[in-house]
Amino acid sequence: MTVTPLGLFCEPGGFYIDPSRPVDRAVVSHGHADHARPGHRAVLATPDTLAIMRARFGEDRAGDVQQPLGYGESVTVNGVRITLLPAGHVLGSAQVALEWRGSRIVVSGDYKRRRDPTCAGFEVMECDVFVTEATFALPVFRHPPDSHEIRRLLDSVALxxxxxxxxGAYALGKTQRIIALLREAGWDRPVYLHGAVEKLCTLYESLGVPLGDLRPVPKGLKRGHPPILAGEIVLAPPSAEATPWARRLADPVTCAASGWMTVRQRAKLRGVELPLIVSDHADWDELLETIEEVRAPEIWVTHGRDDALVHALSLRGIRGRALHLVGRGDEEDEGAPEAPSTEEEADKARGAH
Known part of the structure; x- marks a missing residue:
C-alpha cells in the first residue's frame, strides 16, 4: 500500500481506495463527497454506497462498471483479497480489509462506535496495519450519549x-440519524425537511430505513404570511439557517448537530443557540479503544488531528504514521460543500426546471 497524490494505492491489486480524482479502479468506503468521487471507470463498494453514488452523481457518473460487494463477502483482485466490513459511519459505509501474502491491512474509512439505527455497526477485525481516521483525535472530544442530546432538543421544543x-445537519447520514433518534425518543409528529435533504431521506427509506412522517417545509407563501411551523422540528443543511429561507419560520431556534459542537466557541461564532453534540465519527476514547481492539502493531492515520493520535500511540508502544492524504475533508464542518443550502440550489440538484 502506497500513498499517492490521488490517495491510497494498492500496488499489487492495481486499485485505489477512496481516490480524490477519477481513476480506472476504485474501492469506495462510503458516499460522502470527500471519499466518493464521480467519474471512475470501475467502482467496488457496498450496494448501499453504490445506490447513494448513483443518487448523488447520476447513473452515468457513479462508475462505468459498478461492482457491489456485501458486508463479509470477499473478492480477489490480482491476488489481493478484498473484504468489506461495516464501519458504522453512515448507511453503506465500509472498512476495506486487504489480504496479500499472509498480511492484512484494514482501511477504516470514516467510522464511529456508537449504535446508529440507520446503519450497520462497526465490526472489529484484527490486522497487521490499521488505517484510521482522526477527525476528533484530541482528549477534549468525548461525546455524550446521543439520547442525552436528543432529549435536550425535545426539552427545548417543549420549553x-x-x-x-x-x-443543521449533514445531508447524508446525520440528517437520517437525527430523525431516527427522534423517533426512538418518542417524537411521532412530522419532521419537516429543507429541500436539500429530502432526496437522501427518500433514498434511505427506499433502502429499508424507516423515518416516519417527513414533510417538506411549505413553499410559495405570500408576502406577509404569518411565520410557520411553531413547535415543530426542521432538518436543514448547516448553512441554511443563515439564508432567507429561514425567515418564513416562527422565530427559529438555531441548532446544529455535530461533534464540533463540543467547542463552544465554534458554536458561538456560528450563532448556534442550541449546540447538539451528535457525531458520526469516533471520539478520542473510541479511537484508542478501536486501535487496542484491532491489535495492529502499526497504525496509519489518514486525516484529522494525526499529530495528537500518533503521539498517544507512541506512549503505548505502537508505531504511528501520519499519511497526510490530499482531499480529505470533514463532513461535520459547517463549511463543507456537501449539500446546497438554498431551495433554488436544491431544485437544481434534483434536476428541477
Whole structure:
C-alpha cells in the first residue's frame, strides 16, 4: 500500500481506495463527497454506497462498471483479497480489509462506535496495519450519549412551543440519524425537511430505513404570511439557517448537530443557540479503544488531528504514521460543500426546471 497524490494505492491489486480524482479502479468506503468521487471507470463498494453514488452523481457518473460487494463477502483482485466490513459511519459505509501474502491491512474509512439505527455497526477485525481516521483525535472530544442530546432538543421544543427548531445537519447520514433518534425518543409528529435533504431521506427509506412522517417545509407563501411551523422540528443543511429561507419560520431556534459542537466557541461564532453534540465519527476514547481492539502493531492515520493520535500511540508502544492524504475533508464542518443550502440550489440538484 502506497500513498499517492490521488490517495491510497494498492500496488499489487492495481486499485485505489477512496481516490480524490477519477481513476480506472476504485474501492469506495462510503458516499460522502470527500471519499466518493464521480467519474471512475470501475467502482467496488457496498450496494448501499453504490445506490447513494448513483443518487448523488447520476447513473452515468457513479462508475462505468459498478461492482457491489456485501458486508463479509470477499473478492480477489490480482491476488489481493478484498473484504468489506461495516464501519458504522453512515448507511453503506465500509472498512476495506486487504489480504496479500499472509498480511492484512484494514482501511477504516470514516467510522464511529456508537449504535446508529440507520446503519450497520462497526465490526472489529484484527490486522497487521490499521488505517484510521482522526477527525476528533484530541482528549477534549468525548461525546455524550446521543439520547442525552436528543432529549435536550425535545426539552427545548417543549420549553419554546412558539418557536420552530431548525437543526443543521449533514445531508447524508446525520440528517437520517437525527430523525431516527427522534423517533426512538418518542417524537411521532412530522419532521419537516429543507429541500436539500429530502432526496437522501427518500433514498434511505427506499433502502429499508424507516423515518416516519417527513414533510417538506411549505413553499410559495405570500408576502406577509404569518411565520410557520411553531413547535415543530426542521432538518436543514448547516448553512441554511443563515439564508432567507429561514425567515418564513416562527422565530427559529438555531441548532446544529455535530461533534464540533463540543467547542463552544465554534458554536458561538456560528450563532448556534442550541449546540447538539451528535457525531458520526469516533471520539478520542473510541479511537484508542478501536486501535487496542484491532491489535495492529502499526497504525496509519489518514486525516484529522494525526499529530495528537500518533503521539498517544507512541506512549503505548505502537508505531504511528501520519499519511497526510490530499482531499480529505470533514463532513461535520459547517463549511463543507456537501449539500446546497438554498431551495433554488436544491431544485437544481434534483434536476428541477
Amino acid at each position: 419554546f412551543p412558539e418557536r420552530a427548531h431548525v437543526v
